[in-house]
Amino acid sequence: MPVAPVSRPSTLATGPALEVVDLSKAYLGARPRWSGARPVIEAIRGVSFRAAPGGILGIVGETGSGKSTLARCIAGLTQPSAGRVVWGDVTLTALTREQWRLTRRRLQIVLQNPYSTLDPRMSVGQIVAEPLANFEIGTPRDRLEMVRETLATVGLAPSLAGSRPAALSGGQRQRVALARALVLRPELLILDEPVSALDVSVQAQVLNLLLQLHRALGLSYLVIVHDLAVARQVCDSLVVMFAGAVVEEGPADAILSRPMHPYTRQLVAASPEIGKDRTDGRAAAGDAARPPGAVHRPIGCRYRPRCQLTQGEPVCGTVDPELRELEPGRRVACHLSPEGSADG
């Protein structure tokens, strides 16, 4: 599907690098039925990585592994409990509310579910024009023109501007959400599972659109994906999360062709498009066992209850593995990887 060119200087100004340092976020869980304090749920813990400017960094992990929490912390929609996020020369985690608001002109997030993130009382045109109004960009007439242009960019007919979200399909809604983020011409776009709420047939279209936009607009993506096949299609580097922590990080090709952490290996093996084992990826990855309850996290490696590599080595049960650089650009949080070499 052709994408309308966007009027932008041909020398694409790519934003700065994004650096996440030791980011943690704890929530208070529900009060227990009988008595006692509310449990602390560590949605993410000690997450660190760097996203190169102009790249597409993917965050993968099963449901509940803290991907959305991570995205929200980076996008300033929740306050992390510890750690910092540095974007170029700005420490995002130190910004005041109004400073954050102004930063959003350059950093946008498309939230997880396009069915609930569009205000049902507003028309598509109003939704896409809203960021422009928030930053007082252009006159109302200019905004109309920018909205039309952006709708065309995401492959929506300008005539849809008068429709309500309820009248749109899932794919169209996701395009509207995308248009709302792109209308500001951000430098960094965070996408939280941009296709997983969509029909399989529509997923490919939206992914292609995302790739084309990335090429045309020269922005950086941080994209959360559920599906390794999608990760392989769009990402150039990957962060693999398990139970709130990064277990493996590196170039997407390398990780998907030669996963090192036992969890990544299991994910890859279970992915029908990538691994040799053609069982249902979701079932194998998600239901084999729940991630160890974030509340009662075992001492030692958090992946141990499901690990197929450990032979009961004491170190796995006592020491939480840190990310180690095993190969240039590849970091893994496992005492035993690569396989068997217990050099940690």
Next chain:
Amino acid sequence: MWRRAGRFVAGRREATAGFAIVLVIAGFSWVGPLVWRVNPLSVSLLSSLLPPTSRHPFGTDEVGRDVLARVMSAGQLDILAALAITAVGGVIGMGIGLAAGLRGGVAENVSMRLIDALLAFPPLILALAISVALGAGTTSAALGITISTIPFYARLMRSEVLRVRALPFVEAAEASGGRPSRIVTRHILPHTWRVMAIQASSVVGYAVLTLAALGFVGLGVQVPTPEWGTMITSGLSYVLSGQWWIGVFPGALLLALVIGCNLVADGLGGDTPVSLLTGPRRAPTPE
């Protein structure tokens, strides 16, 4: 425009019927006196307690005042007072609820505990107590009723604000760079209107009824000003002796008005499909 109005009506038959009832009673109260030019206060002991005839379609009361003229004049007073009560109580109550829902913390806790304390009394008793404290009269009765409605608005508004605030599109609005004030006015408040409109229409019915009840026990509107509640009271003592018309006409109008308001309230909450985002339907009533 008419087609849209037509669709609106078709989707909300109950509310439309209720609104029509209210409109007819209002028209009767305001247009009626232009046609039926009889002074509701003029006493004529010679023609007291006359049954309905063409000279006095609703009969006359114990001092010979024309019941039709009085019922219409009373309608104006009751409807205006109910609307004022609903509006003032609504603005104050929703303001408290909005503040509590947005700010949280100590302020929320204190204001909500106060509201809970008010809610511990049945609203009629609360209205009664306040108007007793303020002394008999239309204003103090209206004030008492107004205060008794505030907790319902405040509670509901707070829970609505909490509900809407947690919806993903509000977070999306923040992510788009919306200022907090704009998020409240453009994304939170509009989603509370419907539930609050339901609440307000049921408060109109409650206000009319309670004003009449206070009049009935002699606290509200004072004689000789016509008011449905006081008319029902004075009519009551003549029912057994056969002069039913004194109390029945104001009673019937009161009943119809309350039913109309409640139909509006139910209809707004009822048959239209409520989107997932606006949550389950509820039609809270201060009863």
